[in-house]
Amino acid sequence: MQKLLSSTCLAATLAIGLAGLAHGADYTPVTDARLTNPEPQNWLMTRGNYQGWSYSPLDQVNSSNVRGLTPVWTFSTGVDSGHESPPIVNNGVMFVSTPYAQVIALDAATGDELWRYKRKLPEGFSALHNTNRGVALYGDRVYLAGLDAVLVALDARTGKVVWESKVEDWKTGYYMTMAPLVVKGKILVGVAGGEFGVRGFVEAFDADSGKSVWKTYSIPAPGEPGSNTWEKPDTWKTGGASTWMTGNYDPTTDTVFWGTGNGSPWFGDQRPGDNLYTSSTLALDGATGKLKGYFQYQQNEDWDWDAMNAPMLVDFQKDGATVNGLLTPQRNGYLYWLQRKSDGGIGFLKAQPYVAQNVFKSVDATTGRPEIDMDHKPGTGKMAQFCPGLWGGKDWPYESYSPKTGMVYIPSNENHCNKFEGKVEERVPGQWWTGVAIPDFHFSVDPKAPFFGEIKTYDVNTGAPGWRQLYAHSMMWGSLLSTGGNLVFGGGTNDREFRAYDATTGEELWHSRTNSAIIAPPASYEVNGVQYVAVQSGYGVDAAYQETLLSELLGWQADVPQGGVVWVYALTK
């Protein structure tokens, strides 16, 4: 279970203090009230609000003047690999995290470095993904999910470690890349390791002391509800259902919505049953962690289609009434409309594909359960092709919802497939254990396809498709940000561009070429009356690996440059 680490371990970490916050006394503590109703000028959490909209109400930069957007400062992180965290901004102070669990505090208006925290990873440590997806702010502290499965609380003014709390033993395959979620005095984290045969969980820690408050596994133990969906003894112990992306939160019902990953190993015939709660959204009580409800997107998972992204909390119209809803484009290529029930449970309303998908014959209109085309379900010793491939209709990058346009904007990929078969492998804790080796994935694309990456948009009330942006020579790995200025910002393409689109029409209005390619979420904030748009550019991880394959399949650029830089833009005229 959780234990606090010794001061010796604390000393093994490094906080490099520069000036610190010269105006440290002015640092504005982050409260529950501020997180529930974040000020437009700030970006206090990874997706901007508890609903997970990736939307900024700021409108100083808008579709009329965005062509005047100019870089005002940049900052090199000095780190390679995939940068996947948004700048988090609290009243003029920016916190960015980098791969290998570093945090940099910057003056959000000038780019001056205030402090940097570098985590020293243990000897022999390695992780499948070295990235980090952002910090959480609460009180006067910054919370970082360490890659080595240790939760770290830093002093927001100095970067000094306040406490560390071990979440799990990294040697067994657990690691952490998501941004923590703050819920009423608690810091919630999830774990990665679905390719290593871990058993996923969400754990809450007391923000002040670092002590564990509750821990809820995403796979039930024998005797618990849902345990009968693990029909083969002991498969639940190593069944996956990792929890590697940050959840969203409904403060009115104190309900946390958290996504879970694929089953382990990848081949469902090795773990017969529906395998709750793999590839699901969990509804957890914020105070106790008790499971209030769930929705499973596909049973007995086979395609590495994690359901890691928590749905956005969006209230939409259905049959003339407003529904307290959940909206989520899933990696399986379907867009789901779900209901937040009054008891905290999740109800199914409807689903429709947003990319071509050949695995689901249909989706039950009442339950949401898909009927699987077994010709496209790989197995142990059974080769099968499926589309979209394992990276899905979209991977983890965030969709955006604009309450101003009533549209959802989805960074997605199409015209790609995988084909593989499994084998039974002995598990070694901490090592890859999917049942198939990476070179045997047989990733393929349709070479005649007119596009691969795209932005798709839908009306959240009717499901009617809106504008599309198609990328003929790139996949789309960039989270999107919509704004009150009727804009959608995003990178995600291999040409290193950061772009702004008209949120209503999809017209590309502005672009800026960066050092690397952008796979991190953009954010927007305001300091002294100036609106800024900020994003980290730093290619790597799965996007880079996929690009290597595409260089062989389609002749795309194999060596997109890496290395992280924070880019900050504003109107200068």
Added chain:
Amino acid sequence: MGAGVALAPWLARPARADDPSELHPQPGDRLVFLTGPKKRQIIKPDDLPLGGPQFQAYPQSPDGVLRDGSRLNLLIVIRLDPASLSPTTLANAAADVVAYSAVCTHQGCPVNAWSEEQKMMVCSCHGSTYDPRDDAKLVFGPAPRSLPHLPLKLDAGVLVVAAGFSARLGGETA
């Protein structure tokens, strides 16, 4: 490549002499299976199928101390047709068996996968693929270097370590 590429911090740290389980492989060490039906047993050449797949192993001192205290000691052992081996690979082999470090030179992940189709050793983190017949040279992926050899010799029908690793261990990181 990214800015600021540097040696992983743990590489600067010598193995701890006071804990023999953390010592890097020493001449005379045996090799023992990490997995499989002969898990924890000393490896003999005939235990390994000709042509792969690879097996993972740890060194073990002659007096029985398993050197699994450091992940950097993780090994790959594979038996191959000697006619298919490069001269250096052959020189480091014993009874047609070759041993390499199993720590990927990219970012330090275990090279634990075997591609049946390519007959190659694969890192499961980012797909770096190494040719076991040709000094574990990289044939695909982001790793910057070959896997180090661990030279072997035969002693009374058992594989033993002949010398230390042929190159520095581990991955690179920022």
